[in-house]
């Protein structure tokens with residue numbers, strides 16, 4: 001028998017109980033004691049192992065997006081985009097790639113209700129033949145801030161007060177009053193879409209500007225958009241309270257039940273591209289995560305469809321241990337978006353902390369294509385290797401470099417500096433969005449602002465700053481909120 005052929009898995013089972021090392025367990029009911037009523041003996045290995053395993057069942061939850069649900073399926077190319085990218089998994093219509101998707105809320109803990117007003121995560125891992133591609137996005141196309149340095153602060157402000165452990169509006173509005181660029185994302189957060197009805201009826205956005213490279217090495221900026229085929233639906237406050245009051249996992253259950261019933265959720269993927277040579281033609285910076293791109297000038301181009309047709313088999317293995325790390329594949333790359341650049345470091349780093357240095361060996365995270373390098377050992381390394389050469393280069397080792405992949409040859413040249421995005425344009429997009437709504441939707445948005453700004457811990461100064469921002473976005477919006485709060489608008 002080859003002892004290494006068998007991997008630990010429930011498929012390799014005995015019909016009777018054993019310890020983790022396979023020793024038979026003939027009594028799984030009673031601890032080993034001195035006499036019938038005496039103390040437990042330390043030699044009760046079976047008991048110690050069982051409790052020790054139990055004691056360690058939890059791993060750290062994600063520092064953000066702890067609450068989530070995942071499902072598996074496939075991505076299928078429906079339109080020819082081979083002129084835009086040389087990504088192998090996008091090579092031709094009809095090509096399918098297995099995926100796992102994790103939806104999440106952002107702020108609260110692993111077991112928190114799924115009816116809270118919060119952005120939703122929409123993270124997709126494509127298991128391509130060229131390694132994994134992680135598209136880790138949200139259900140809003142924009143983000144509150146535009147510099148990665150600020151991410152821990154914005155999250156701290158949204159997380160519960162470290163003293164009371166309660167999420168408090170005054171902390172959020174205090175912090176973001178220093179960041180007028182956040183207003184645009186508030187037109188999503190305080191809009192009806194701030195509480196999606198479930199995970200199936202929401203859009204997804206890569207948010208960042210990525211780049212596409214084609215075979216000729218031509219680089220385009222790109223934004224990714226997911227559109228659900230069943231439409232976008234949201235919950236109003238009263239419905240959210242009712243649903244959350246009876247089932248705090250309603251979105252997880254909806255996803256699971258829909259797939260189990262054969263009602264497979266589906267999204268269409270679109271590219272929105274921009275030639276980097278045109279990046280100065282706009283009144284905003286295309287690398288700014290607080291902005292979308294105008295769809296009338298840069299239309300959405302259909303690419304493919306995502307179908308989730310298989311539930312996960314085990315929540316811990318395929319949700320808690322699922323780890324996204326912003327991996328890209330040849331043909332898709334990053335841009336200089338300051339937030340995206342920060343995320344490239346953050347994700348792999350947090351996975352090494354949360355799951356350990358070999359997190360990419362876990363079945364859900366491991367690439368489904370052949371892979372090879374000399375990184376080895378470390379905690380929880382369960383790869384069996386028998387090579388004698390673990391260095392490079394070597395005349396004994398035939399492994400060679402992969403074929404060269406196209407990469408941007410743009411010249412990067414500049415002073416070292418810590419600076420802000422110059423074209424701020426903080427209010428135009430949000431103001432336009434507000435003005436595009438029907439009056440009842442505007443009214444609900446106003447009400448949410450009035451309620452948030454009524455937090456008794458907010459100072460007159462912070463309220464006035466917000467009124468000024470709202471007024472700059474739309475004069476009547478600012479006036480309406482100001483009059484209900486009894487604050488005089490001033491710009």
Ligand code: HEM
Pocket residue numbers: 061062063064065068102103104120121122123136137138143147148149151205206207208289322323324339340342343346347350351354
């Ligand atoms: C510099 C900015 C950011 C930093 C430093 C950051 C950091 C993190 C960290 C540390 C996690 C936890 C990962 C884990 O433990 O598995 C996370 C999760 C996540 N982040 Fe970010 N993030 C940033 C911006 C964003 C943006 C702009 C988006 C949306 C486009 C986003 C979407 C997500 C999603 C969807 C998850 C959950 C992934 C999952 O389901 O496992 N993040 N982020």
